[in-house]
Amino acid sequence: MRLVLVGPPGAGKGTQAAFIADRFGVPKISTGDIFRANVSQGTPLGQEAKKYMDAGDLVPDEVTIAMVRDRLAQDDAAEGFLLDGFPRNVHQAAVLDDILTELGARLDVVLELAVDDEEVVRRLSGRRTCRSCGHVWHLEFDPPSAEGVCDACGGELFQRDDDRAETVRHRLHVYAEQTAPLVGYYGERGLVEEVDALGPVAEVTERAVAALERAAGRVAPEA
Incomplete structure (x- = not known):
């Protein structure tokens, strides 16, 4: 299966990408991983x-696209892949189409993790990170025993700039302008499967896997 994972920041894409890639036996390919490698x-x-x-x-874009092209041409991606973080806009999506055509492949499904803006703000603005060990706590979902103190090492907890409510809202605005149009772009081709990303991680994973299995049943064998 060749799939693209989309969703706003805080939708749980990184967590779900790991589970889904393992479930379907395909490499998880993210732009961050490609850059670091x-x-x-x-x-x-x-x-x-x-x-x-x-x-x-x-x-x-041209550097990112060149890296993605090289990564998708590697042997482990020949039978399938999960792309997380690419494409980020419709231009990149059109380029991805061209890359897959060059490779004699095609995209099977686009999985959209759907979550409303206020839930994203709630999820991200509640995070606190330990300055010493880097462990991430959440004031509501996974609070430390003592306010401002890491249970793991006793280090000081702080809120990253990226997790401040005003920053999260700006990131959501950028997502709505640049990345959300991908849903329409791929939806016109009947490739989008929307999954409710609210609830426990395991439940979201079950919904995602069910949606992908439905999509797999609609994909005709390649010529």
């Missing part, structure tokens, strides 16, 4: 990306 291996693309990352700038 290329940078650590010192590839020409990695060196190019590192210049932007070190300067605090976004890696340009």
